[in-house]
Amino acid sequence: MAEYSTYGSVAVLQVNNPPLNTFTRHVLQALVSGLERAQRDPAVRSIVIAGKGPTFPAGADLEELLGTAAAPLLSNLRMVDKHVDTCQKPIVCAIHGTALGGGFELALASHYRLAVPSATLSLPEVHLGMLPGAGGTQRLPRVVGVKSAIQLITSGQDIKAQQALTLGLVDKIVQGDLLKEAVSFARSVEGRPLEDRRISQRTVPDADKVDEVVEATRKTILRKARGAIAPLTCVQAIQASVLPFAAGMAREADLMTYLMTSWQAAAQQYVFFSEREVRQWSHPRDKHINFRTAKPTVIKSVGVVGAGTMGAGITISLLQAGLKVVLLEVNKKQLDKAIAVIQKTLRQKSASQKMSQLTTTMDYSQLSDVDMVIEAVFENLRLKKEVFRKLDVITKPQAVLASNTSGLDIDKIAAATKRPDKVVGTHFFSPANVMRLLENIYGKKTSAETVATVMQLATTIGKVGVLVGNCAGFVGNRMLGPYRSEALFLLEEGVDPQDVDRAIEEFGFPMGPFRMTDLAGNDIGWRRRIEARLTTEHGPPPDTPALYRRGDRYCPLPDMLCLQGRLGQKTGAGCMMLQEAKDDLTENIYIRFRTDGSVFDLRRLLAHTKTLEELILDLLFADDCALLAHTEAALMSHHAPSMCNRYDPGSRTALPDPVVLQMIQDYRQEHGFKKRTISSQEIVERCLYSLINEGFHVLDEGIASRALDIDVIYLFGYGWPRHTGGPMYYVERVIGLEKLLRSLETYSARYPNHSHLQPSPLLRDMVAKGGSLAALGTTDSKL
Ligand SMILES: CCC[C@H](O)CC(=O)SCCNC(=O)CCNC(=O)[C@H](O)C(C)(C)COP(=O)([O-])OP(=O)([O-])OC[C@H]1O[C@@H](n2cnc3c(N)ncnc32)[C@H](O)[C@@H]1OP(=O)([O-])[O-]
Structure with a gap:
């Protein structure tokens, strides 16, 4: 436990x-x-x-x-x-x-x-x-x-040895054998006075400014804490350091x-656990x-297909972990852009060595030798199947083929290959080199070895891998669906996007649902809804009321925004008005047809033929996924110049956009919604409880095995506030399952056509039987 030895006059406690x-x-x-023994022993004059x-x-x-031993x-x-601290013989920590x-x-204390x-x-x-x-x-x-x-x-940040030396927290950096050096150092300070070495006896250097400093930092700490009490309590304790040491310790x-x-x-x-x-x-x-x-396959080289934002981020993560990467992109301009991004990101961290592990190519045959491929092309099933068909032919038979889809059917992708056992989902979160979550999705035929391989890959590249089942949106995005729907229904009833965002941010999220969609791109969900044939352009079936789809309530506001080119921050306008200039976008006035490589000028299209809306619809419904992929570029090009004039460059602050607010107001009027005042509590409950209710469905269907898997997904992928433990923990330990059930019952009685507010059978069952989420599916939990 603490080994005692002596080296002449030096006692060493290890x-x-x-x-x-x-x-x-x-x-x-x-x-x-050990300390008492060293103090008692007259032959010992110093301690390490x-x-x-x-x-x-x-x-x-x-x-x-x-536990009880705390x-x-x-x-x-x-x-x-x-x-x-009080020892009369010098103590050196090594x-x-x-x-x-x-x-x-x-x-x-040493x-x-x-x-x-x-x-x-x-x-x-903290x-x-x-x-x-x-x-x-x-x-x-x-x-x-x-x-x-x-x-x-308050940040709990790491202090590297060199910085610790600069700050005066360590006295010396030792290059050689630490223990040997420490023993010799201890010997060299034997007999020296110790009073000025005891930190407890020193005074705080900026003691006279303590109130000023606290006041100046309080606001930032509160903002960063997002509702966590520990950071500010740490500050209170630090404030007491100007008192005599014993009084400060008591505080x-x-x-x-x-x-x-x-x-x-x-x-x-x-x-943490x-x-x-x-x-x-x-x-x-x-x-x-x-x-x-299950035993993982050793992965030494990975192919990444698609050099967009996700592909580049994934490549950086793999390179940082020391893996060999072959990055494939069929668009030369996109590939060059990705290489520049990768180089810039790695520059601080011995880029040359890491970059030497990277091969970039436009040729699929270069992937013939890799151990695994991660596909990160545009989120379109047809396109992904095409890519997997190619990969199946080109890569070696034992290579694992992973898709970075955020919600498409892994089984359908796997069916495009003759090795469905080797096909798996690896859902990275943007920015992929920063976000810690890796949602790994097994399909019906994915082998145990393939699952083990991607779970191991997560650890290798420093991510938190969570294994989940296959369904639309998997765990994270599936649970986000009801949350977003409820946020939209709140708009219909009277609140502005800013009210919803504020309430959710006050709960502790870094961003509310509308700011988050603006950041990720409003068009991502739009495309998904278009593929699912839900948007207005297809029109609801003749006997379906305007605000319903497949028997469920549907809010077309986001589709209306997208049709106006409001795709989020990338167009400079989403739900909010963003103070950010995107003046380089005028350069992007072309659409590239990947299939034949030709370039098409959107300005000519707009000038000669159609309105923007007509053009967008043509592009979106064209039976060509490459066209679909470039609609976004077309929209950006068209809208950027007029948007630029309205923003202060250099700020990402979201401001209410009068155009959007007017649009919502007109929409309310058109559909007969009466504006009412809605409390923050109702906003938070309706958005978060519907998300959590979906979590119960996910558990019930075996899409996630444990509540903690859902919590980790939300904590590491969606910014759920850490101090609340994650959605499932929060609802069980803080809110209480019974209260959740009662609230959902109340809201679903008021909104019988919001199906996601109907309490899940599992929740009802657990409340009736007194079950616990922590016990669900957990075998050897430490909790
Ligand atoms: C009076 C006031 C006192 C004081 O102020 C309070 C404290 O000191 S508070 C404490 C302040 N200290 C901290 O907060 C340190 C927290 N720890 C860390 O930050 C990282 O674990 C560390 C960087 C040390 C190693 O990272 P790594 O190499 O990636 O390894 P890893 O992370 O995978 O961990 C390996 C295994 O060890 C387990 N385990 C870890 N720590 C503890 C622990 N303290 N205890 C018990 N177990 C611990 C961990 O669960 C895992 O178990 P398993 O069964 O294999 O899953």
């Missing part, structure tokens, strides 16, 4: 609790015993504390901290730090790996700190809904000042107790196929 050397009560007791194996202690053991664990940790949380706090260049230090407690409660909020500001301490503690302990007993801390700790537990996947339909039984 924490040995693999794999991360986390502090359990027993580890801490062993440390106290280090971590055995790959790392310095990574903090308190969370499983113990969350109180003794915390008090033991504070006791160890006190022993260290840091390698990750010195996190309580581990870093122990180092701050008199000297040495680190290897690759070491990382941080106080990440991510767990807590604060650094073993003196971190009191000692860190005494070294770096209140301003930097607020920044470091820190009180605030720590407040956070530890909050539902938010429990939710964030659930998120869920992020890791999704790796322990099992096939939702056959539990015998799971992470233990």
Whole structure:
């Protein structure tokens, strides 16, 4: 637990609790015993504390901290730090790996700190809904000042060794054998006075400005916290660092107790474990196929087909993980653009080495040797099937073929090949090199080995892979459907897009549904609705009322916006007016027909033949998916010049657009909607409860195996606020299933034609029988 040895006058205490050397009560007791022994031994004149194996202690053991042993664990940790701080013999911490949380706090309590260049230090407690409660909020500001301490503690960011040296958090960077150097360093400081080495005895350098600093940062912290209580509580604790040390520690302990007993801390700790537990996947339909039984194929090279935004992002992720990539794009201009983006992104991180792993091509035969292909072409089934047919012929028989579709049928794509067992969905989220989620979709015939391969790929490229079943929209986008519909119905009834966005953002999302659609592109859903034959252009069947489709309520407002060329930020106008110039768009006045490579001038088309609407409809319904793919470019070209004049360049701030507001008003009038005042609570409940209700359907149908899979998808792919634990956790632990059921019953009675508000049978059943979501499908949960 803590191995004791001596090297002449130096006692060395090595924490040995693999794999991360986390502090359990027993580890801490062993440390106290070791310290006492060293203090008692007159031959010992200095002490080194280090971590055995790959790392310095990574903090308190969370499983113990969350259980009944929390109180003794915390008090033991504070006791160890006190022993260290007040020790009469110099204590040197030798840091390698990750010195996190309580581990870093122990180092701050010591008199000297040495680190290897690759070491990382941080106080990440804020991510767990807590604060650094073993003196971190009191000692860190005494070294770096209140301003930097607020920044470091409220962000929980990593501090690399070199930065730690600059900040005065470590005394020396050691290039060679850390332990040997630490022992010799300890020997060199033996007998020196220790008073000025005790951080607890120092004063905070910017103590006189503490109120000013807090006031200046409060707004930003509140905005970034999006409803989480931990960041501001951390600030309160840091503020107390200007008090005498003992008083500050007492304040820190009180605030720590407040956070530890909050539902938010429990939710964030659930998120921490869920992020890791999704790796322990099992096939939702056959539990015998799971992470233990299925063996992944080793992937060393990957082909990426399509060099659009997603293809480029996926390529960056793969290259960053050290994989070989062959990027294929049939459009030379697009390929060049992607190469420039990839180069620019990798530039900061030894680009040349990573770029050397990249081959770019316009020729499919270059994919003959790769272990796997990820298709990232335009979201159109016909086009994807065409690509898969080609890939099936060209790639080696054992290669895995993955589609980055955001909702198309994996089985239909697989049916275009003679190897459906090797076909799988890998749904990346934009920007693909930044967003952590990878939604992996198995089809009817996908083999266990293929599933294991893409789940392993997620880990390899630093993503959180979640395994889900095949249905329209899979888990994430399927649940988003009811949420978006309800947001639109709210517009019909009287609120503006900004009201909906504000309510959802106040709940904690980074963006409300309308800003999010503006960002992603209004046309994505439009195309899907066109393919499903739902839009007005096809017209509802003769006996269907105007605002209904297939027996369900339908709001055509987004289709109307798209028809006006309001495709979102890319056209400079969506639901909102965006203060962003896109003045390069005039260059894009052409449509390229991929099939024959010829270029077509849209200006000529517009001048000679048709209105814009007629042209768009022609393009959209043309039986040629390549044409469809370029409608967007046509719209951008047509609308950009007039939009440019209305925006202040350099700002992405969404402003209400009078044109859209007027359009909604006219629409209400036309369809006889009476505008009424709607509370934020109703907005949040109707949007989020319908999304969560769909989550119950997803679980019921076995599309997701566990509630935590849904939570992780929403946390890492859709910006669901982390401090609430994810949609399913939030509704079970914070709202309560019974309350959800009652609310859905109330809303569905008021809106009987909104089918997504009808409570799911699984929810009804769980409320009736007192079931628990956490227990659903979970076998060896730590929670
Ligand atoms: C008085 C106040 C005290 C103080 O202020 C409070 C604290 O110190 S709060 C603590 C502050 N410290 C933190 O917040 C550190 C949180 N930890 C991390 O950030 C990363 O785990 C770390 C960077 C260390 C390693 O990343 P990596 O190499 O990608 O590895 P990985 O992430 O996959 O983890 C491997 C396995 O270890 C497990 N596990 C991990 N940490 C803990 C833990 N503390 N405990 C228990 N278990 C832990 C993890 O679940 C996983 O288990 P499994 O069964 O294999 O799924």
